[in-house]
Amino acid sequence: MGNGVVRVATRAPTELPTPKTASSSSHTTASDTRSDAQRSNSPPIPVIKTDGYNNKFDPERLSLEDILGEPGSSTALYIKKKMAGRGAFGEAFIVENNPVAPVAKRRGRIGAESLAVNGTERVGDCQSRQFVAKVLNLTCMSDHDRQYAQTEIMCLANADHFAIVRYYEHFYIDDEFQTIVIITEFADKGDLYRNLHHMPSDRFPTEREAGVLFVQLLLGLDHVHRRRMIHRDIKTANIFLTSRGFLKLGDFGFSKQYDTSVSNPIAVTFLGTSYYLSPEMLKGQRYGKKADIWAAGIVLCELLGKRRPFEAHSPAKLKELVLSGDMWLPPTQKSGESNNSAANTDGKASPPCISLEMREFLEYILQLDPDRRPSASQLLKTPLMQHYLHLFKKQVYDMIAADDEVERNYISNPVDCIGDRRRYNLTAKERVLVMRGIVEGENLIMSETEKQIESGIPGHMEGVVFKGTLDGRWKERYLTLADGYLTVTLAKEKCASNCNTRSKRMPLDTIKSVSSMKIFYSPEANSVEKVDCNKKFVFVLSTVHSQSILFATKTEEERDRWLTALMFTLDMG
Template sequence: MADADVPASVAPLAADKKVDGVPFLAEAPPCRYIKQKLIGKGAYGEAWMVKRAEDGQVFVAKIMDLTSTPEKRRKYAFAEVRCLKNCNHPNVIQYMEDSGVEGSEIVIIMELADACDLGTQLRNGNVTFSEREAGILFTQLILALHHIHSRRVIHRDIKSGNIFLTTCGLLKIGDFGFSQQYDQTVSDSVAGTFLGTPYYLSPEMWRSKRYGKKTDVWAAGVVLYETLAHKRPFQGSSLSDLKRNVLEGHIEPIPDVGREMMELIFSTMNPDPDKRPSTTQILAMPLMQHYTTMFHNIVIRDAKIAPDVKQRIVAAIAKAQDDVKNNNNFVDDADDPR
């Protein structure tokens, strides 16, 4: 929904909006959410750990300053709210609420994943994932993408830094700032805007061609490779070098990684999006069926995972397996929303 319409009528300023007579977000009560700790800062906003005043529960508040934000980036803020609202899956960061917007800022309250992001863990070098562990993480990533795609959303910025982990071993996709939601029509290639992080861009994006959900599948394959190899499959000293390496398409096998796993990686990074598998086709692969069953069994046995979360995960797996059985690919249901 990169080109979502800005509402004609808007809510009061985020910092001043009253909920039950108190500000939405502030440094100290009385307010609905209390700032605790700055956890991230970018060109157009900040991310804060916040505490809900009524019960002390901790969340993340993403605050975007709209006064210094280009118009297109403002639209991404509206896109993020809409796409987060439209997704409800245990492997997707959960939307809680937002402040409403007007001129100054928008505040989005989201679930907190308590073990940082995958990219940080890989960069720090203090975590090494076995093939089994990487397979279980990738299964969760594909289950999440499968749900996102079923909701007619393309994420467009899948990368290790946007994949968040929890202390009970769950993976959650976050940061829908570049996401795009589209109306259900007939064409698969839905977007033409060059977005995302360069190391994870698919060949069709580098060629400035129209692209669909398969661009998320490519990026997921890059993340899987990165998780196992502790390096990205394509490097470059400049954007032009990186582009050339991606388009040449040579992927070095990862030492000590099994044949089936490498075949999975190669399939997700097929340079032809028409030959790249959908999330349904990935989940149908024997290796992924094995990891899906393994993930299901781990969730059932893990005492650290809350019962209600277990129920949501089991239901999400069952829904995905039904889609595999019925060959629901969600790849022929989109057109350019513009």
Template sequence: MTEALKRDYRICEEIGRGRFGVVRRCEPLEPSAAPSSAAPSLAVKSIDKSAVSGDDLDSHCLLTEPKVMSLLSPHPNLLRIHNAYEDSSHLHLVLDLCDSPDLHRAVASSGPLPEPEAARILAQLMRAVAHCHRHGVVHRDIKPENILFDSRGRLRLADFGSAEVIGGGEQAAALRGVVGTPHYVAPEVVAGREYGEKVDVWSAGVVLYVMLAGFPPFRGESAVEIFGAVLRANLRFPPRVFRSVSAAAKDLLRMMLCRDASRRLSADQVLKIRLQLVIS
């Protein structure tokens, strides 16, 4: 670890390990390195450069995450980056600590969520997504595993390794390339067409469906089968599962999981127009 990192933070126990590195709890040693009262706990994510392959995508992810997180911070529903350090072997990111179960683990352990709880989580998620889009950022990998919760139960959207900065308005660039997780990727991504920020709205719609049903809307035994189901976008609401789900929630899902991206709701529209129907 860099001397600067060890000078600023006490590195504590390991709390997670992934494909490219390890996450440890850490504590600030200097007042200047201390987080705000809104984020009292910290972790350091140490990315092993040697584990990142030389291909363009992995190298891009390594460089993109700290840049995008710095651009977007602070926001109450985004994982905040406090500092970044680099040495010859690792990139170290000091982040908010979220040690509660992520949304995937919460649904896996407890089953489908009551509609009011799903609506509350969706509202926080869409505030995070709308903030990203206002700053010209497309997340591209929204899924329950990347939806974390802090010690106060507040949602924090994480993992910006696949994100892209495309700008906004008429200056927004179009994206290409299959990026994301099969169950959550939008049809235009699978089809190889140019796409924009509304791929995040599709992914958030899948997340809402998973919260209400306990399983994704487009399924298959392999990635190829899942992609085929996504392209067909045949959205169904099995009565056994959706019996207690409101018509407003189903309408919202239809408009978020609209195959035609030009007719799909934007993140701001989900917040300003439709979400109140679910919460009411």
């Protein structure tokens, strides 16, 4: 299960063991004292009794020094670089893999990171890498805390996505398994909370920066939810960033995996951080993956304004604010206004204005009723998130192009590169994971759109069209017919000028008529965005304001579907 390898000192238990006490029997384990119902909701730590390549090995005695060594160690699997934190149950270190360790041959899962898809090693990809090593003392933990550690390993090992902190392996230390060491991915820019609140007071992430990060969070959340898990503690402190612009969702200790679908409410335990708790959780009701979506909406608001939509000095007041829907959102920009942040009366800088489209997107997420709240896949399908997925994909392609150039330099000038090797933006494995995540997102968007259209929802239609201009040009747009509006959105790769909104909504009651029409395209026309203009199938909308708006599709079938949907919605049949 998962990508990691477990190594043990003398034996491999199937669960986090209960440390012995004076009153406990040496033959009693956690699994002996729990009911079947309890055990079904408490999956064991994944145990792999091989080295990752189905090669059996004999259990070996490993001390903590065998795993984490000081600089210069020739025996430790990992070299400690610095301490990352200390808590009630242990410590966390930034560590580096030790290439001279004698058991390096058993570190196959990490070594495989330097292999390209075809199984050949990429030149220059074998440099040392950094990880996080958590050293936890089980004897200090309650049953609840051991369950927390166990759950995090289980969930991370069950995930294989670029937007989720990667689990590599874990070790039990000592004969009585009193210590566990967990090796995970290292995000070098730290958590999102510290990044936001260590910014200068007048500095805020741009809407573009927030959108590119948030679409990664949605991709990771969809991956989690499709694996029948809910995170239950999404917050900026549990989201990590890298210097390459990637987002990583971590800290799965509160997560839960279920045998049934998480489409329905399934949990009642009150977990998570209060500012991020959904209305159904605050009411003590059963909840599911929509609680994660609510928390993600809080995170997006923080990204845009460095402030949560609901803040209060007491849990009771916070609950009152949430259940009333009385929330703060960043202001929207009015036509002609500057988008610069200004100072409040208290001297603090106000966040910059956001687009109307982003404001409506936030309101779409933060709906009190979980049944009306969208899923991660539905959010990814919105034109706004499709736009940011496209921008993120372009960002990744630029990294890959730069990495390919680095590799070509290694191959063509091997002597010049000795001692001065540039690091890749992405290891070969990371490249595969990121591209797989993007493709999964694109396929999901296509599937969601087709499913919605094929379901025959009256008055709903969406897709790519071409909008005609007065000077004979055709510009690609995304058209959505839903909820009493016809919404025209810029193509995925296009950004609005002067920070204006990317979408314009037309109330359906302003449309007077709709019909097909023939259009004759002049080859001499200055069509900078023409795509088989002679083959487009056109329909025209006439408005109550005496305007005529031309749209075209690539096929006659698409045009007829639009005509049918519009005529049905406008009751023109």
